Amino acid sequence: MTSAEHSFTGRGNFTEGFGLTTEPMPLEPYRSRDFFELEQKMIFRRAWLYVCRAEELPEPSNFVVKTIHGTGVSALITRTSGGRVQAFYNSCAHRGSIVVKEESGKAAKFACPYHRWTYSNEGDLVGVPDEENFFPSLDKSKCGLKKIATSEWEGWVFINLAPEPEVTLDEYLGPAKEFLSGIRYRGADNPVVFTAVLNSNWKVASDAFVESYHIPHIHKDTIGTTFASRANPFARLIGAYPLGTHRTVSMYGNPEYTIDPKNRVEALGSMGKDDKSVIAADVSEETLEFLSHPAINPEGADHWSMDIHQIFPHLHIDTGPGGFWTHQFWPVDEKTCFYEVRFYMMEAQTIQERFLQELYIGRVGEVVLEDLANLKFTQDGIDTGGQDTMQLQDSEVAIRHALAQIIKWTQAQTVKEALA
């Protein structure tokens, strides 16, 4: 579809297409302590939660430790000697201490730094110093690291903090699994990672990354001219698809975008090429295969910039001409979240590629900082209590759908009911 064939006037019909109400939506879930606690219990302790890519654990004995913010859980995620990915509570069976303090590494065994109780990377207790001074009640076979339910889908590793997950990861992903099936994620072993503690509810932050309505204004100097144009001055969405409890939206890209003459450094990075994009989209076979996937630019639009595949509750998998990147928004309390963004890129082979990457990384950092400032203003405003509802337009359909799903999960007695 070309830009001329796509109308950006009148009112769109994404919201009705999702089967959602068009009424204002409540703001209380964005500021209420009670609602935060309800989310923790009904969502973060029941849903499958994305924690890392399998590439972070390339070989048996690799491990990573992830903080599951808000829940108090430190998760030790291992590639076992048998090659399986398995998560454990990072807590010693002796007196509960944290066992692994490193953020990542390679180890066949883990020794608790407190009294050297030692575990295999399958979680079995294999060593107890001065064992003979313990009592017959010590049953080593029952003193392994406590397992966290773990499941993997196309390199995405999920955990579930329920003692017995009510549904499998496949059932949980539902239509999103089929929609995204078979994407060849490029550069998945080479992420550029930023983290930040944001002074906003996790939904305020997540919402800011699924609507482009704010981009022409808030990010006018960094990415404004990429996402809007004279034909689509308010950066309206070009596509939106409900996927059960998950969803995808596609954003407009200005097909006329060229390097602003004042951006001399970007022009320098493009020296000797007619490449227009900072993301340095290449035309290798792998890139073409990636871009030909039906979930990537599902509209087949020439005025496309990126897709946001929102996996409930807190993961965005974004796909664009140059590859993919992810956002995670972990609730810390009702007005704080821990944010992590990972831009996956192929390792540069030429100085031009590396230079454009550095420019891109620098700009991304600025976008994160702009959001860091702006999201606090949003939260502070919500916290005044002056407004009880928010007015959402059609291009903000993902915000409406996400909140509707979150409310549904907090009310559903079972996960099956939440997913129905």
Add this chain to the structure above:
Amino acid sequence: MTATAEMARQLPEGFEELEPFVAYWAGESTADRMAARCEADMDDIQAFYDAMIARGEDAMRLIGEHPLHDLPADVATLTRLLLALAQASIAVELHGQPRAPDVPYPNSMRMVRSTAPFG
């Protein structure tokens, strides 16, 4: 050139005028170079930007003659200096000041990992 000056040379021959910028700008990692930009005065950023962009194409060409992941020491230093230009451009071309307006500094943003080389 005297022997002493030769020993102190950090950049490939022909880039002598950039030597004064090496100590501050040629940080080892993206995070180092970002901090350098955030903590510099605008005049210093502008001076580095002007000097580096004037030699940008020459630097790019020279670096391109070597394998990117196995650079001789002086070319590696020039590469780190060139990469710092990406940060300087954020101040000069985007903000017109060292850091984004309205954003507190220091702040909670942390660059955990960048990309090789010199990430």
